[in-house]
Amino acid sequence: MYIPGYHNNVAKNAFTAGLDASVYGMVRQTSSVKSWQFFKRQLGHIVKSIAAHKSPGDFVESLFPECDPLAIQKLLHEGYELAQNLERPDRGGAAGNWDCAIVFTITRLMIPNEVIETGTGIGATTFMALKGSPRVTESWPRGNMTYSVGVTTFDREESITDDDAIPYYRWEELPLGGVGQLVPEEDSDRVTFVLGDIRETLPEWIRDQRLSPRTPTKALVILDSMHTPEHQQFELGQLWPVLETGSVILCDDTTYGWTDWIGSYNNCGFLGGIRK
Numbered sequence: 001m002y003i004p005g006y007h008n009n010v011a012k013n014a015f016t017a018g019l020d021a022s023v024y025g026m027v028r029q030t031s032s033v034k035s036w037q038f039f040k041r042q043l044g045h046i047v048k049s050i051a052a053h054k055s056p057g058d059f060v061e062s063l064f065p066e067c068d069p070l071a072i073q074k075l076l077h078e079g080y081e082l083a084q085n086l087e088r089p090d091r092g093g094a095a096g097n098w099d100c101a102i103v104f105t106i107t108r109l110m111i112p113n114e115v116i117e118t119g120t121g122i123g124a125t126t127f128m129a130l131k132g133s134p135r136v137t138e139s140w141p142r143g144n145m146t147y148s149v150g151v152t153t154f155d156r157e158e159s160i161t162d163d164d165a166i167p168y169y170r171w172e173e174l175p176l177g178g179v180g181q182l183v184p185e186e187d188s189d190r191v192t193f194v195l196g197d198i199r200e201t202l203p204e205w206i207r208d209q210r211l212s213p214r215t216p217t218k219a220l221v222i223l224d225s226m227h228t229p230e231h232q233q234f235e236l237g238q239l240w241p242v243l244e245t246g247s248v249i250l251c252d253d254t255t256y257g258w259t260d261w262i263g264s265y266n267n268c269g270f271l272g273g274i275r276k
């Protein structure tokens with residue numbers, strides 16, 4: 001169900017965005033006792049997150065204390081400007097401008113081996129990760145070598161209103177049409193779309209990539225699919241053991257599921273972050 005006043009507000013206001021998961025969590029719970037418990041925990045999470053809120057600059061600095069704060073500010077502003085100029089359809093739950101700027105800045109600072117994203121949506125965060133990791137060409141005696149960071153991004157195959165009840169943009173036209181429509185044509189060769197229910201595709205993909213605690217990957221992980229505590233914990237549980245030290249996980253619209261798992265309130269608005 002699409003509620004114009006509510007959904008427009010959620011898109012613009014960080015506080016209502018944080019309440020988003022709570023409201024839908026309540027609606028979704030069947031028993032009133034469970035519903036009340038959920039609400040109490042989520043409300044506690046929201047209050048503590050607001051109390052611990054960091055500005056975008058302080059948030060990135062907390063993850064990368066070794067980096068020059070002025071360089072961080074410069075990157076954040078470059079990213080914010082890019083995000084402001086993105087063409088956003090009115091639905092699709094795309095990340096806000098500061099969240100986008102943070103994705104851009106962190107990709108640039110850490111230069112990961114790869115980016116793993118759950119919840120492609122229209123592709124705002126995918127776009128920012130791509131722009132944060134431009135192709136690099138080096139001269140070698142036998143010619144030029146070009147390196148680039150690949151992005152693997154997960155979403156559904158079909159449009160759906162899920163447990164979080166958000167009516168996502170219609171996916172009839174798949175990659176580069178509905179899902180991932182903001183991915184620039186010139187960067188599409190760097191993007192792998194994995195379509196289907198993440199609860200199945202994510203463990204399958206980890207197996208196919210032969211990732212394990214003994215063969216981990218240095219990745220920037222962006223969790224932005226279903227914003228329920230159970231789902232955020234599921235994704236964390238799958239990815240955390242196969243990440244190399246130095247990897248970063250960002251989670252949009254954190255719930256108590258994130259803070260219980262991560263044990264920290266390091267957040268900018270409701271974007272949570274941790275560096276392994």
Ligand SMILES: C[S@@+](CC[C@H](N)C(=O)[O-])C[C@H]1O[C@@H](n2cnc3c(N)ncnc32)[C@H](O)[C@@H]1O
Pocket residue numbers: 092093094095118119120121122123124125126154155156162168196197198199224225226
């Ligand atoms: C908030 S939107 C992502 C926004 C996107 N990161 C951006 O900035 O444009 C969440 C996306 O997660 C997808 N999603 C939610 N639950 C999913 C699941 N269980 N499996 C696959 N995709 C899921 C939805 O289809 C939706 O496109």
